[in-house]
C-alpha cells in the first residue's frame with residue numbers, strides 16, 4: 566500500500582522530527598503540524614517546525630502546543646540536538662506565522678473534519694493526552710496513533726526509558742490506555758534504521774535546498790550519536806512512525822500489551838511490553854514494530870526528499 570493517508574504530525578523538532586516532517590510532506594497528506602516541548606523548549610520546537618516548513622516550502626499550518634508535561638518538569642535533549650534543537654544547518658528565517666489556535670484545539674477539530682486521520686506523535690505525548698482527556702471519543706474518529714517512543718528492550722535516556730516517554734510518562738499512560746489503534750515505533754526498531762556517511766553523501770548529491778539541509782542535519786545528528794556510541798551512524802527514529810502509516814509493508818509487527826511505568830525509581834518512563842508466551846499475555850493494546858526493511862526504507866526516504874524541487 567503506497568497511498569497518501571491524512572496525517573497530523575505532532576512533533577518536537579529535533580533533527581529526526583525534521584526528516585519526519587519532510588517525509589510526511591512528500592508522501593502523506595500532511596494536514597497539520599503541532600508542536601510540543603521535548604528535544605528543546607516549546608518556543609524552539611515551534612520555530613524549528615516553521616524553519617522546516619520554510620526549507621521544504623510546505624503548505625501546512627503549524628500550531629503550538631504544550632510547554633510542560635502533565636506532571637513534573639520539562640525534559641530536553643540538547644546533547645543530541647544542540648541548543649537550537651536543529652544545530653548543524655544554516656537555518657532560514659521563516660516567512661509564515663504560526664496559527665493562533667492552540668494545538669489541542671486544532672487536533673480535536675481535525676479529528677472531526679478529516680476522515681481517516683492518523684495522529685503521528687514524534688515527541689512527548691503531552692498534546693495527544695490533553696486532547697484525549699478533553700474528548701476521549703476522539704479515538705473512534707481517527708484511523709490511529711502511530712508514535713515514535715518507548716522500546717521493547719533498552720532505553721536511551723535511562724537504561725529503561727526512551728526519551729519521548731520519559732519526558733511525559735503520565736501522558737504516555739493516557740495514550741496507551743485510550744483504546745486507540747496504536748502503532749509503536751520503539752528504539753529497538755528505530756536502531757535498525759541507522760544512517761551514516763553514505764546516506765549523508767546521497768542527500769548532499771540531491772543538490773537541492775532540502776538535500777543540503779538534510780545532509781547538514783544528519784551530519785550533526787550522526788556526530789552526536791558517534792560521540793556517545795562510537796558508531797558513525799545515527800538512528801533515524803521519527804520517520805519510522807510516518808512510514809508505518811504510509812508504507813506498512815516495510816515492517817514486521819507484533820500485537821502486544823504495552824504499559825507505561827510511572828512509579829519505579831529506576832524504571833519510570835519504561836514501556837513494559839508483555840512478550841510472555843501467548844496464553845499468558847495481557848490483551849494487546851498496540852501494534853509494535855519489530856523489524857524494518859532498512860534498504861527499502863532508506864530508498865523511500867531518499868525518494869521523498871528527491872521529490873522536493875532544487876529551490877523547494
Ligand code: BDR
Nearest residue numbers: 579581642687728729802
Ligand atoms: C526520540 O527522542 C528525540 O530525541 C528524537 O527526536 C526521537 O523522537 C528518540 O528517543
Ligand code: CA
Nearest residue numbers: 579582687688
Ligand atoms: Ca522527536
